[in-house]
Amino acid sequence: MKKCPYCAEEIQAEAIKCKHCQSLINKEVVETKEISKNWLVSRIFGKNKFWGSTTALVIGILILVSGLNNPQGQGSSIYAGLAIIFGSIAYKSAKKRKLKIVQDTSLRKTLEIIALILIVAGTVFQNNLIINWVNDPFPNVIIPIWIIIAYLVVIIKKQK
Numbered sequence: 809m810k811k812c813p814y815c816a817e818e819i820q821a822e823a824i825k826c827k828h829c830q831s832l833i834n835k836e837v838v839e840t841k842e843i844s845k846n847w848l849v850s851r852i853f854g855k856n857k858f859w860g861s862t863t864a865l866v867i868g869i870l871i872l873v874s875g876l877n878n879p880q881g882q883g884s885s886i887y888a889g890l891a892i893i894f895g896s897i898a899y900k901s902a903k904k905r906k907l908k909i910v911q912d913t914s915l916r917k918t919l920e921i922i923a924l925i926l927i928v929a930g931t932v933f934q935n936n937l938i939i940n941w942v943n944d945p946f947p948n949v950i951i952p953i954w955i956i957i958a959y960l961v962v963i964i965k966k967q968k
């Protein structure tokens with residue numbers, strides 16, 4: 809049995825004409841609908857291995873936008889937003905190399921390392937380094953360390 813794509817009534821799998829609404833059933837239409845539904849489900853719940861870094865990227869953009877919209881010199885949230893954006897892209901790229909979705913080129917590795925160096929440099933080369941680290945540890949210390957650890961974990965961990 810299958811569902812008629814026009815009236816949603818149950819019909820025989822081999823039927824080429826629906827007995828309920830008299831529509832001509834094109835086999836391909838039914839199959840394509842099934843495939844795209846499964847594809848969407850697997851993208852959201854199953855085979856999408858990048859939901860973590862994609863979520864981080866979105867959060868990074870939101871933090872960056874909120875920092876840019878705040879005229880009260882929210883330098884740390886701009887930095888934190890950029891750090892999360894660079895970090896999640898580098899992480900995703902490293903994971904794609906591990907999973908052999910992309911080629912393991914030295915250019916790609918170099919760009920990942922540059923992104924990480926920018927993140928570290930952004931927090932180390934501040935004017936009021938110690939004051940910022942103590943007063944505002946979340947964007948200036950915790951986020952950079954978290955990004956570096958996440959990156960190292962994906963590099964070291966063996967992917968199935």
Ligand SMILES: [Zn+2]
Nearest residue numbers: 812815826829
């Ligand atoms: Zn029908």
